[in-house]
Amino acid sequence: MSFMQIKDLKVHYPIRGGFFNTVVDNVYAVDGISMEFEKGKAYGLVGESGCGKSTTGKSIIGLEKISAGSIIYEGENVTNKRRDRASAYNRDIQMIFQDSHSSLNPRKRVQDILAEPIRNFLKLTPQEESRRINELLAIVGMPEDARLKYPHEFSGGQKQRLGIARAIATNPKLIIADEPVSALDLSVQAQVLNFMKDIQDEYGLSYLFISHDLGVVKHMCDYISIMYKGRFVESGTKKDIYDNPQHIYTKRLLSAIPDVTPNGREDRKLERIEVERNYQAEHKQYFDENGRVYDLSPISDTHFVAATSSALKGGN
Amino acid sequence: MKTSEELLVIKDLHTGFRIKDTYFDAVDGVSLTLRKNEILAIVGESGCGKSTLATSIIGLHDHNKTRVQGEILFKNKNLAKLGEDEFNDVRGIDIGMIFQDPLSALNPLMRIGEQIEEGLIYHTKLTKEQRVNRVFELLTQVGIPNPQRVARQFPHQLSGGMRQRVIIAIAISCKPQIIIADEPTTALDVTIQAQILDLLKDLQAETGSGIILITHDLGVVAEVADRVAVMYAGQIIEEAPVEELFNNPKHPYTRSLFNSIPQMNSDGKKLNVIEGIVPSLLKLPRQGCRFSPRISWIPESAHEKDPVLHEVAPNHFVRCTCYKEFYFKGEEGGRA
Structure with missing residues (x-):
């Protein structure tokens, strides 16, 4: 059973102009998406830059104002609720940012950085707080003497682990990870990903994994949604998306990922050109006259595709 | 493998940066050859010296703070010894450069x-x-x-x-006869990346120039390169034609890197993590196998005292002998 539902979430930014600076139009950054989160599962949100995936993450945690739609957390409507230290929702949903360096206060020591969420959300005595900080450092595999250091004294991977330690300080249920590894080198990336998987298994965390890297998302996530222009074009289990992509945009995205084997790369190039041609030719079946993505319609229990019914029949 | 005339020959190149009156070599004895009609990829993690190598070839270093030694032979000229004015006759005409961030370029x-x-x-x-x-x-x-x-x-x-x-x-x-592309697609989305890579390949086929492609993305390498050089800590540790390298990687570093890719076909298996961190320029051990601290479970005797490149297959070179004894932690005895 899902503990959190997002229904028809919309985030629109007004464009002001004219004589009285009135709202002349809107930017439809997120335009009607629905999701459900279950305990212990990882959800991937994939799309190119500017598709609204980060805005989705930020609006869920309350950093962006939601224009329409609702977020229901454990039966309670938490849409546009003010961030509040007494709120269970704010405690249970945490975030990991892309740029670990700029997300850590350079003037605070590690122990103060980690103590912040603890002081905000948990009522602990100073001794308990200190013990909790040591615990957190142990979870992310850092020595206790890191407590008194400043963020600049750590490497990129270590800083990202501190970011994770801060996010799990309050025992959250859902962590929103916005491109957590895209600034890291391959071997460091592997370290952070392994580690995120470990704590997921151990604490039954759910992740909302926002990324443009389909390889990373495939490695981490159970369910994947592909986003384009603020809307989902396709949503399903990892298997649905990778083995049976239906939407032409998904196919295009998948064909563009470089494969880590040089064998057969000429064929892949031809396939890319073929997919690109289909993309231009079949555009009408997948996008309406304004270029907007259609609503999702189910093609199996888990697999949803945004397309006209004629396109789906042709696809099957 | 296409064999054709050599465009650019780099011999024992050292590029050092001055820190408190001592020069620290970021590129430490690199020898490479770029041929006509070829895409040569240089791969490595941040700080391995791959971008420094590129900027040394095209002469973008401040002579007051950097020291470039060795030979970069192009059309019978040693680029490493050229003055600024002479270099301007090479830069742009014979050698073109594509930078990572198109907006700031x-x-x-x-x-x-x-x-x-x-x-x-x-x-x-x-x-x-x-x-x-x-x-x-x-x-x-x-x-x-x-x-x-x-x-x-x-x-x-x-x-x-x-x-x-x-x-x-x-x-x-x-x-130009040579194009140096320093992470040309890192700042781009995958769909655009595919288009740009296809474009580069088409252009090269048209003009027959040689391309040096610098990247950290092994997927990109697999898609476009003809030959690959893997760099670690300022040195080339493995060099091979692309199929050979991907199907038959030898050096422990190359193999570790491959195992840490969240590959499209691996299902939730644990990724390989390389022990330790890339050593900083100042603390770099200048003797012995530079990768040895990060594969500490391999006995000291497996490494060469002064590692050199060995040809293990036609055109496939590997530095040091430790690849023979290397196995991943946890699979004891399973030799390559």
Whole structure:
């Protein structure tokens, strides 16, 4: 059973102009998406830059104002609720940012950085707080003497682990990870990903994994949604998306990922050109006259595709 | 494997940066050959010296703070010894460069057309009219629709992929024999990345130039490269034709890197993590196998005292002998 539902979430930014600076139009950054989160599962949100995936993450945690739609957390409507230290929702949903360096206060020591969420959300005595900080450092595999250091004294991977330690300080249920590894080198990336998987298994965390890297998302996530222009074009289990992509945009995205084997790369190039041609030719079946993505319609229990019914029949 | 004439030969190149009156070599004894019609990829993690290698070839270092030793032979000239004026006759004409971030490589105050024309003014004797035509021709060549309009626009009016195409147009404007591409697609989305890589490959097939592609993305390498050199801590530790390297990697570092890719076909298995961190330039051990601290479970005797490149298969070179004894932690006894 899902503990959190997002229904028809919309985030629109007004464009002001004219004589009285009135709202002349809107930017439809997120335009009607629905999701459900279950305990212990990882959800991937994939799309190119500017598709609204980060805005989705930020609006869920309350950093962006939601224009329409609702977020229901454990039966309670938490849409546009003010961030509040007494709120269970704010405690249970945490975030990991892309740029670990700029997300850590350079003037605070590690122990103060980690103590912040603890002081905000948990009522602990100073001794308990200190013990909790040591615990957190142990979870992310850092020595206790890191407590008194400043963020600049750590490497990129270590800083990202501190970011994770801060996010799990309050025992959250859902962590929103916005491109957590895209600034890291391959071997460091592997370290952070392994580690995120470990704590997921151990604490039954759910992740909302926002990324443009389909390889990373495939490695981490159970369910994947592909986003384009603020809307989902396709949503399903990892298997649905990778083995049976239906939407032409998904196919295009998948064909563009470089494969880590040089064998057969000429064929892949031809396939890319073929997919690109289909993309231009079949555009009408997948996008309406304004270029907007259609609503999702189910093609199996888990697999949803945004397309006209004629396109789906042709696809099957 | 295409064998054709050698365009650029690098012999024992050392590029050092001065820190408190001592020079620390970021590129430490690199020898490479680039042939005509070839895409040579240089792969490595941040700080391995791959970008320094590129900027040494094209002479972008400040002579007061850097020391470039060794030979970079191009058309019977040693680029490492050229002065600034002589270098200007090579840069742009014979060697073009594509940078990682297209926005900061373009001048925000100049129109696209003028920026492409700039190189033509310096390096060719074309008339104004010929130059303008050449600009349109170049923009069409890199796949920009409506070149007349784009030539009048400013960089901020273009998307990231379009800007990168403009950068490529500038790099190829004087038909260079060598193109150095430093992470050309890192700042781009995957769909755009695929387009740019296909474009680079097509251009190369058309002009027959040699491309040095610097990247950290092994997927990109697999898609476009002909030959690959893997760098670690300033040295080339493995060099091979692309199929050979991907199907039969030898050096422990190369194999570890491959195992840490969240590959499209691995299902939630644990990724390999390389122990330790990339050593900093100042603390780099200058003797022995540089990768040995990160594979501490391999006995000392497996390494060479002074590791050199060994040819293990035709055109496949591996530094040090430790690859023979190497196995991943946890699979004791399972030898390569």
